[in-house]
Amino acid sequence: GEDVEQSLFLSVREGDSSVINCTYTDSSSTYLYWYKQEPGAGLQLLTYIFSNMDMKQDQRLTVLLNKKDKHLSLRIADTQTGDSAIYFCAENESGGGADGLTFGKGTHLIIQP
Amino acid sequence: EADIYQTPRYLVIGTGKKITLECSQTMGHDKMYWYQQDPGMELHLIHYSYGVNSTEKGDLSSESTVSRIRTEHFPLTLESARPSHTSQYLCASSQDRENTEAFFGQGTRLTVV
Numbered sequence: 481g482e483d484v485e486q487s488l489f490l491s492v493r494e495g496d497s498s499v500i501n502c503t504y505t506d507s508s509s510t511y512l513y514w515y516k517q518e519p520g521a522g523l524q525l526l527t528y529i530f531s532n533m534d535m536k537q538d539q540r541l542t543v544l545l546n547k548k549d550k551h552l553s554l555r556i557a558d559t560q561t562g563d564s565a566i567y568f569c570a571e572n573e574s575g576g577g578a579d580g581l582t583f584g585k586g587t588h589l590i591i592q593p
Numbered sequence: 594e595a596d597i598y599q600t601p602r603y604l605v606i607g608t609g610k611k612i613t614l615e616c617s618q619t620m621g622h623d624k625m626y627w628y629q630q631d632p633g634m635e636l637h638l639i640h641y642s643y644g645v646n647s648t649e650k651g652d653l654s655s656e657s658t659v660s661r662i663r664t665e666h667f668p669l670t671l672e673s674a675r676p677s678h679t680s681q682y683l684c685a686s687s688q689d690r691e692n693t694e695a696f697f698g699q700g701t702r703l704t705v706v
Contacts, residue, residue: 513694517634522599522683522697566634581695585635 486569486584493592498556500587502569505550509571512545513581514554517566526554526567556589564591596620599684599698606674606705614669614701616684622696623689625667629653630681630700642667643689674705 483505492498504512510531515523529536529543529552536543542555556563566588570581597618606612618625623644628636628651638651642661656678657671667686671678681702685695 511694515697520700520702522699523685523695524697525694528694568636583636588634 484569484571484582484584486567486587488585489588489590491590491592492559494559494561496559498554498559498563498589500554500556500567500569500589502552502554502584503550504552504569504571504582506571506582507550511572512543512552513570513572514541514543514552515568515570515583517568517586519565523568559589559591561591561593564589597684597686597696597698599682599701601701602699603702604704606703608673608675608705610674612671612674612703614682614684614703616667616669616698617665618667618686618696619665620686620688620696621664622686623664624687625661626685626687626695627651627657627659627667627669628683628685629655630683632680636683640669674703676705679703679705 485503511528513528514526516526517523527538527541529545540557544553566586568586569584572581600615625642627640629639630636637653639653639655640651640659642648648659657669659669661667681700683700684698687695
């Protein structure tokens with residue numbers, strides 16, 4: 481079955497870069513997503529990458545996809561206190577599906593002053 | 594910003610009560626989902642819908658039920674709430690196309706005492 485794995489915690493210093501990693505098992509995944517959840521809130525889509533891309537950059541965010549190793553990463557440059565949140569990696573299969581996305585367990589990003 | 598709303602945001606209710614969690618979206622999305630988010634923050638899909646009059650069970654078994662009489666609404670009902678139902682419930686919707694980016698509501702935090 482589908483499986484998405486993430487580390488549960490990541491601690492970085494303010495101003496450093498954060499790299500959150502994710503591995504997935506479904507080779508038919510078409511789109512891969514990064515969602516951010518702040519305390520007490522719903523999930524907010526940060527960015528997504530199509531499976532035929534290797535990299536996508538959007539301001540401070542860089543997504544890298546290694547399709548061969550089924551590895552996805554999210555790099556946040558110049559990490560700020562407002563980046564403190566839970567980050568979820570998610571995938572969906574080619575053609576979508578009514579059962580939606582498969583999520584990882586989420587990585588808690590902790591910012592040290 | 595996503596146009597998907599959940600009410601109430603917080604609910605504390607006694608055991609045995611019947612409750613309905615509301616979810617509405619104004620984006621005309623056919624697909625809608627309910628996720629349960631446990632204290633460890635992992636997301637579990639409990640219900641989804643392809644469209645009006647369509648409801649399906651998700652990956653995680655739930656005693657709740659859902660209905661989809663109108664495209665915009667996807668309410669979730671617990672006939673008799675129990676402490677084990679205490680959790681965060683997140684509603685989401687997406688378009689019926691290949692890039693099934695899901696938009697999330699703010700969530701309902703339910704506490705059953």
